[in-house]
Amino acid sequence: MGYQIEGLIKWATSVSWRDTFDDVILAHLVAANEFDLDPEQLSDLLGDRFMELHHCAFEDLVATTYEDGSNIVNDYIKRRGWKEGASTRAYMQAMRDSLMSLYEISDIVPGVSFMARDLVQGGEPVLVAERTATRSMLAWDRMAARLVTVNGKIMMTGAALQFTPTALERALSDIAAVRNDFKAAKLPDAPRRDPELTAFVLKGSAIILSAAWLRDLLERLLGKRPLLVANVDDELFEYASLRYQLKRGVTQARVRDALAGIEDVHPDGRNFWVWLLPDKTGQRTPADLRFDAIIESGGASVFADIDLEGRSLNVLVNSRARAEQALLLLAGPLHGLVGEPVMDVGVEDLDEEVAAPEVVESSKNVEAMQEHLRQHHLRTLNEPVPMLDGETPRAAIKTEAGRRKVADWLKYLENAHERNRDISVAYDPGWLWDELDLRAYRK
Structure with missing residues (x-):
């Protein structure tokens, strides 16, 4: 099911895109500033989980079209697309057009699929074809992820963040605040009504989701919040x-x-x-x-x-x-x-x-x-x-x-x-x- 996009990943570190990618990575780490942690210290503290943010930053880069009209997927396909098969190019283009949202997981079939309900945009749950991630998912998990449709199948891209209830509440509140700001500002290039307005906000909300996830994780790792599940004495349940x-x-x-x-x-x-x-x-x-x-x-x-x-x-x-x-x-x-x-x-x-x-x-x-x-x-x-x-x-x-x-x-x-x-x-x-x-x- 997975698509091999090593060429696109390598392209993000090329001379043309390296500085832009570095800026996107730093934007996804901004919550660490509240804890006086630089990227190296954060990487040491998070270990393998640091790469979860790195993956989110990469996919945010992939899904961003800048003011000058440039986009890394368009650039890569134009210059190196001849190296990729049609289905891989279609997957890259689906990632380019994707947005990151918050999903509630249910009806998991390990190694096959799961149902995902969009907690921001609403609507009925959709069937997502997924092999690897379903082996570790639990019913009612909440996660930030990108869902794309390729060849008629909905699938999840590689970047995903597991949200605790506290992180979820913060993220939903932050996204709602941004949405209300856009609605009040009445910007000429922003939609005025839902569902277009919410989708417009989500298109640029990957950084908000990373910040909510990272802030919550650091609070728990650094002892500023108790365990996820506790009794009133803050003891492990x-x-x-x-x-x-x-x-x-x-x-x-x-x-x-x-x-x-x-x-x-x-x-x-x-x-x-x-x-x-x-x-x-x-x-x-x-x-x-x-x-x-x-x-x-x-x-x-x-x-x-x-x-x-x-x-x-x-x-x-x-x-x-x-x-x-x-x-x-x-x-x-x-x-x-x-x-x-x-x-x-x-x-x-x-x-x-x-x-x-x-x-x-x-x-x-x-x-x-x-x-x-x-x-x-x-x-x-x-x-x-x-x-x-x-x-x-x-x-x-x-x-x-x-x-x-x-x-x-x-x-x-x-x-x-x-x-x-x-x-x-x-x-x-x-x-x-x-x-x-x-x-x-x-x-």
């Missing part, structure tokens, strides 16, 4: 559990009495408790996605879920640090009532030392954590969600605008679980679409 066995002769009633004496542990049924944390909303740094349930009264968040099942007491949390903290906090109240706990952390690499006697993965623990997640998400449907402007999901779906917001929230939820599958228990949150009757919006 990973499911963990503690399983205690009641000692011989110890009754469930004695365990209930012990838990009743722990501050912030509240019963939620006969054998289920919710362990709450005080409100930390004012202390949080912005994360792309948080998974703590927020309890509306007082703004507290759930530290742990506790359930008593037969002769087992299970404590379910969403970070290794919380599991270790719970281990210490429960040591006193449960002394003499239970044996040593077994900790189960939802990661594949368990080389790191864990502050518990044993780390195991058992089907029973996995099932318990899956049920914990299901109950957690059921509660979340009736609790305020920041991404929904403080509304609960069930309240938000009463309007069309709210349903679209909830659909975006569910997509983030699915994508985050899939992206972090190596550090979390196997769990599919897809059932939430049916629970909220939003299956029609999952596209």
Whole structure:
């Protein structure tokens, strides 16, 4: 499927185009200036990811026609086009006429294709033929890319940038601001109405997209933003559990009495408790996605879920640090009532030392954590969600605008679980679409 365009790439470094290409590269690195990084320092910091920006700059050069009418594709085909086949020339010309936009990815068939929905221009998703990139894509990924049509097939060019929710929000806002500026200025060469105006803005927005992507990446790499997925304590999101066995002769009633004496542990049924944390909303740094349930009264968040099942007491949390903290906090109240706990952390690499006697993965623990997640998400449907402007999901779906917001929230939820599958228990949150009757919006 891929086209060989080494000749065009080499032409960008020729005497005729070298200086222009260097200027385009620097324009795509402009966000690094905010962090006092020169191109060499940026390359050292980003490693292989630096080339992602380099590829975007090259394709921006390819798609730019300058005021004097010059364009690198036209120049190359005129001077060296005889070296290329007709299909390769057609691909280069399609790149020349392309624009970079933001797309939402779905319906991925690895090695074959995916569906792409344009988040800027709107419209229905389109089928994109793609081999290599589909092997690493995840449903509901958001990326900046160029889609071109060659020989009747839509395909993605080589340059693409993966966007976090924060970077996406910034980029969409920046593009909207530029669009509004053009609309207000009423320039003679700019279209006045959509969709032509939006396409006109996107034609020159590759630098805006690179800047949003790079700024977001540098904030995370340099410690100015937390991990993509975190809890309210800014800890890496990973499911963990503690399983205690009641000692011989110890009754469930004695365990209930012990838990009743722990501050912030509240019963939620006969054998289920919710362990709450005080409100930390004012202390949080912005994360792309948080998974703590927020309890509306007082703004507290759930530290742990506790359930008593037969002769087992299970404590379910969403970070290794919380599991270790719970281990210490429960040591006193449960002394003499239970044996040593077994900790189960939802990661594949368990080389790191864990502050518990044993780390195991058992089907029973996995099932318990899956049920914990299901109950957690059921509660979340009736609790305020920041991404929904403080509304609960069930309240938000009463309007069309709210349903679209909830659909975006569910997509983030699915994508985050899939992206972090190596550090979390196997769990599919897809059932939430049916629970909220939003299956029609999952596209």
